[in-house]
Amino acid sequence: MFTGIVEHIGTVLDYNSFDESESGGQGVSVSITDAEPVLGDCHIGDSIAVNGICLTVTEFDHKTFKVGISPETIKRTNVASWKPGSKVNLERAVGQEVRFGGHYVQGHVDTVATIVSRKPEGNSILFGFKLKDPQFSKFIVEKGFICIDGTSLTVTNVDPDETFYISMIKHTQENVVMPLKEIGAEVNIEVDLTGKIIEKQVSLALDAQFKNERSPLNLMITKIIEEKVETILNRRR
Incomplete structure (x- = not known):
């Protein structure tokens, strides 16, 4: 970790x-x-x-x-x-005396992204990225964590085309490799593990609900369908 x-x-x-x-x-x-x-x-x-x-x-x-x-x-x-x-x-890897100043990072890279833009913003640099594998974009949210080339960063914005941005302060610029990279260079991306865990748990829970005919979800869906059908039939009478 x-x-x-x-x-x-x-x-x-x-x-x-x-x-x-x-x-x-x-x-x-x-x-x-x-x-x-x-x-x-x-x-x-x-x-x-x-x-x-x-x-x-x-x-x-x-x-x-x-x-x-x-x-x-x-x-x-x-x-x-x-x-x-x-x-x-x-x-x-973290030891007992390490302060947890970033976020939980596994070191298990999900995919790479390409640097598509970089521009000064005061004494910071605003970087824009595009994922190689778009399926991971659902885990990248504004103000959420992301790990880029091993650096814990905060997503500042996500465009409709799924380009996402981070703003790198001067101190970080002086202590990581990303400012040495040009537009078009690739970086390693590890999305926040929390999002992947939540998606998995929700998916498993929904799957279990759908497989059980008497589950609360199936009963609720059945009731909604019956009410809609009854409304349509009443309109036709």
């Missing part, structure tokens, strides 16, 4: 598409350097969010760590665009 409060900006050292070493696991691996602030208490198997992706440390020294990348992660995120020198947001 993470908070979406970025601790440090690291640098991609290398992207290995087939790492045959034990720590690479004969798959894709990425090494991140300039990461000293998040490695002081690191252990093999720890979780570190890299641009919002919860990844497992398989090897590390005092300033560099390696993580394995699954095919699912490559499909869902912008990790395939990382190159040596790319800057990435880093956050360790």
Whole structure:
């Protein structure tokens, strides 16, 4: 679990598409350097969010760590665009002493979005985004939480065409990677888990109601239909 409060900006050292070493696991691996602030208490198997992706440390020294990348992660995120020198947001998984300053972030990226606009707004930057997978737009609401490249942010507006916006204050600009990105760049998106949980529970509850002929919902629908039918018949008499 993470908070979406970025601790440090690291640098991609290398992207290995087939790492045959034990720590690479004969798959894709990425090494991140300039990461000293998040490695002081690191252990093999720890979780570190890299641009919002919860990844497992398989090897590390005092300033560099390696993580394995699954095919699912490559499909869902912008990790395939990382190159040596790319800057990435880093956050360790929460511990007992961490203040919960952001919001509940799993590090399970849902999809990516494209930066479609950016403009100054006082000392802030107003960014606009368009989702790659529109089915997640229902979870993005004005004044709701969203995690973008591992940064906990507040949605300021959602247009009818489902373009959504965040306003990034100066302090955040200086401590995350998004201001380094241009229009057209992709960012990792994790929508607020609360919305997904509510949708699932409502869906299950409605499904159970519809399957039970004597459920309150079915009885109410039946009554409404009967009343409508009776009204129509009375008009015809």
